[in-house]
Amino acid sequence: MKPKSEAELAEMVATAKAPLRIVGGGTRNIAPHLGGAPLSTAGITGVSLYEPGALTLVAAAGTPVSEIDAVLANEGQRLAFExxxxxxLLGTQGTPTIGGVVAANVSGPRRIQAGAARDSTLGVRFVDGAGRSLKNGGRVMKNVTGYDLVKLMAGSWGTLGVLSEVSLKVQAIPETAGCVLLYGLSEMDAVRALSQALGSPYDVSGAAHAPVGIDGHPVTMVRVEGLEASVSYRTEKLKDLLADTGAEIHIERSPDRLRDGWAWVRDVAVLQGGDRNIWRFSVKPSDAPHLVAELRDKAADIKVMYDWGGGLVWISTARDLDMRPAQLSGHATLVRASDQIRETVPVFQPEQAPIQAISKGLRAEFDPRGILNPGLMG
Structure with missing residues (x-):
């Protein structure tokens, strides 16, 4: 099913007699084992409003992210959350859509500075599990309704409703960027260095570490963006700040290399290819190296990428194991897995009992028939 309008979408949901599998462009299929008739919003497209001066854009949920990027770039602007x-990573085809981005709260390296996708989402329109068309928020941040449905919908993966439209705040593309590269650090030292950089006054917009970089050696990356003089000053200051790490330090200013390097981090290119199981952990940065060390005891073959200063850890392994530690102060997501591991391990780490009760209540209110992506989030 591929509706062309919100009205068609509402009709399809209202008349559905069986579970629906909600998709956008089909690029983020993290639960291929779940059933349901596919319902795609990719046919509901178009930018309906764009006000560069107000830094706001309104687009239908099925609008390709590439189209939005092009519209914004023409005015020297971009999506803040990258x-x-x-x-x-998933080996999927299709075209990423803005509704899919918001529904999954997809946020890249710049999250540490600009916030997540939900923080840039001003308003949403969606169809709930009863086929009702609902709207919340708008082109301003103030929200006076009982539920903050903008925040609820962002990251709900289509389990509370099917997005038909999103309103976003955007930002100007900075004049230039720079990156401080540190070579040869251990994972513990790298996270410590990233914490130093993020705790500095130099407005870091990217902080990542790859134990195996593009050249096969450990690389730690600290990005700053802004006006030319400011970027030059801040990269030099960061280089001085991190000199005591003992790493070989280089400042990268090539726009092409910066673009490609941070796309490599953003899309977790080091873990792409093959059919390994992929896990995503959101943790306190200082806990990240300890988490990875514990996981290496379970599966020595793991590959790793740290982002968000260590707060986001990507892991891949060929082992069909439940990689969640017994005690995890954070959250785990099984992003890609074999059929064998899918049979026993949920996509999302089970919530604690109080949160489970709240989630169950929300799903009962917005999807009383339980037809929207059932089983995906518990």
Whole structure:
């Protein structure tokens, strides 16, 4: 099913007699084992409003992210939260849509500075599980309704409703960027260095570490963006700040290399290819190296990428194991897995009992028939 309008979408949901599998462009299929008739919003497209001066844009949920990027770039603007493209990681086809980005709260390296996708989402229109068309928020941040449905819908993966339209705040593309590269650090030292950089006054917009970089050696990356003089000053200051790490330090200013390097981080290119199981952990940065060390005891073959200063850890392994530690102060998501591991391990880490009760209540209110992506989030 591929409706062309919100009205058609509402009719399809209202008359559905069986579970529906909600998709946008089909690029983020993290639960291929779940059933349901596919319902795609990719046919509901178009930018209906764009006000560059007000830094706001309104687009239908099925609008390709590439189209939105092009519209914004013409005015020297961009999406602040730098959404990743999951196709390389998941081996999927299709076209990423803005509704899929918001529904999954997809947020890239710049999240540490600009916030997540939900923080840039001003308003939403969606169809709930009863086929009702609902709207919340708008082109301003103030929200006076009982539920903050903008925040609820962002990251709900289509389990509370099917997005038909999103309103976003955008930002100007900075004049230039720079990156401080540190070579050869251990994972513990790298996270410590990233924490130093993020705790500095130099407005870091990217902080990542790859134990195996493009050249096969450990690389730690700290990005700043802004006006030319400011970027030059801040990169030099960061280089001085991090000199005591003992790493070999280089400042990268090539726009092409910066673009490609941060796309490599954003799309977790180091874990792409093959059919390995992929896990995503959201943790306190200082806990990240300890988490990875514990996981290496379970599966010595793991590959790793740290983002968000260590707050986001991507892991891949060929082992069909439940990689969640017994005690995890954070959250785990099984992003890609074999059929064998899918049989026993849920996509999302089970919520604690109080949160489970709240989630169950929300789903009962917005999807009383339980037809929207059932089983995806518990």
């Amino acid at each position: 959404p990743m493209d999951h196709r390389g």
